[in-house]
């Protein structure tokens with residue numbers, strides 16, 4: 001066969017999804033023949049593997065007597081700027097998102113967020129805090145920015161800044177003391193807006209102070225951006241640890257790598273007599289960390305200076321950097337940074353928890369069933385009907 005005959009045969013190969021042939025499209029760039037050996041060079045416009053696979057099946061059918069070698073030149077797949085392998089990322093300018101969670105309220109989640117965020121900023125990172133605790137947005141007070149006006153540029157709000165950390169909170173967007181009854185859908189919308197409609201700069205780390213528990217807010221966040229690490233804050237008594245287990249289980253279910261546990265209110269040193277009492281117990285988190293194959297990032301005692309720092313908007317890590325407590329926060333921040341640095345930039349995927357139904361399509365409807373089957377087929381490599389072909 002000569003090159004002209006080969007081209008004639010290739011006119012019968014349609015470009016997948018189109019009525020024109022690969023010759024009509026001009027995708028066949030070069031053909032080399034030597035006896036029965038033929039090499040064909042194709043330039044195609046699709047990055048899709050399916051398109052290449054189909055052409056690899058169809059071309060030999062029209063040239064059955066040749067030993068074919070096919071070379072495909074395809075456009076490079078666009079590299080995502082985010083650290084998400086796939087799935088949504090509505091805030092790609094933020095390199096790492098750290099979710100600060102607790103099983104219950106009042107254990108020191110916001111206190112930890114504030115001091116850890118400042119400690120990481122003091123170690124040279126560009127840091128932000130998003131206060132997503134819509135039920136108790138305490139970050140503005142703890143960072144000393146409550147009552148400050150938010151600047152609006154176009155239709156986006158600029159974060160406030162204190163102690164080198166960018167801050168945005170539901171607390172500064174709602175009227176002080178205003179109570180809002182949040183339903184699931186509203187929480188989801190609020191969290192997404194706090195990521196999308198705030199002018200977050202390029203950040204190394206954004207800490208998110210979550211509402212307590214394991215609910216809609218956590219799921220929405222993990223479905224909207226790739227969360228690089230989860231921190232669990234707990235007090236050491238067993239009643240609190242039970243709730244922490246739920247929070248650590250949630251990280252696993254949402255495919256969030258666990259950075260570690262902060263054991264807060266761990267022991268109390270009496271300022272008068274200097275004796276230590278373990279009011280909420282002490283050291284129990286080490287076992288929990290082992291159980292979940294993670295680490296204790298730090299143990300912080302009950303200390304009046306921590307509470308005072310929170311109430312006055314003067315966080316201890318910034319105002320008393322020489323204190324033992326500040327040093328513990330600095331060490332916890334160091335451990336967190338090491339954990340984040342050890343992650344490959346693109347090994348965080350939230351693909352597994354992305355919703356597969358488009359908005360408005362019920363999973364039980366015939367269309368929904370079809371989408372579900374196609375999704376499963378993609379995952380398993382079979383036809384998705386459960387017939388066992390894979």
Ligand SMILES: Nc1ncnc2c1ncn2[C@@H]1O[C@H](COP(=O)(O)OP(=O)(O)O)[C@@H](O)[C@H]1O
Pocket residue numbers: 102104105106107108109110111112136138264265266300301302303304306307308310311
């Ligand atoms: N280690 C600590 N020592 C003393 N007070 C603390 C400590 N951790 C937190 N607090 C105080 O306890 C209260 C609850 O802490 P907070 O961070 O608001 O908890 P959460 O965000 O989990 O509800 C705050 O008044 C805070 O200042």
Ligand SMILES: [Mg+2]
Pocket residue numbers: 109110111133136138
């Ligand atoms: Mg709080």
